[in-house]
Amino acid sequence: MVTDIRIRALGIDPGAARIGVALSDDIGFMAHPLQTLQTGKESVAQIAAIATEKASQVIVIGLPRNMNGSYGPAAEKSRELASLLTPLTTAKIILWDERLTTAMATKQLQLAGRNTREQRLIIDQAAAVQILQDWLDANPAA
Secondary structure, three states: OOOOOOOOEEEEEEOOOEEEEEEEOOOOOOEEEEEEEEOOOOHHHHHHHHHHHOOOOEEEEEEOEOOOOOEOHHHHHHHHHHHHHHHHOOOEEEEEEOOOHHHHHHHHHHHOOOOHHHHHHHHHHHHHHHHHHHHHHHOOOO
8 A cells, every 4th residue: 555645844925014824734635824023033943843743844945036037136135044944953944936926815715805994913923834835735745
């Protein structure tokens, strides 16, 4: 009998003020919202601690790209986050194209009946879920 064993992954939507965090289920199939962190000096250590606590073997960080595929200043912040996380965790760090994830997350929240005020409280987590789910779907054997 062959078993499809997948890994546990953490999804990160880095932002200027907040960082959305999502976690895959135990079999690495579905992404779920976990929490929102405040962006700051301690946020890198917090992400590493969450990865350790949740036994995540992969951390998928959203890498913002412009619609033409080029990278802007926000992409440099994602790369910096990845480089700061690397020595703090044994998890594999992956930068993942996050174009339109916030727009998709906003639409999903609207479809779920969330108003604009409610969305502000969870949009970062919803975007992290979208980033992680996109990666999980693209890597079914991960």
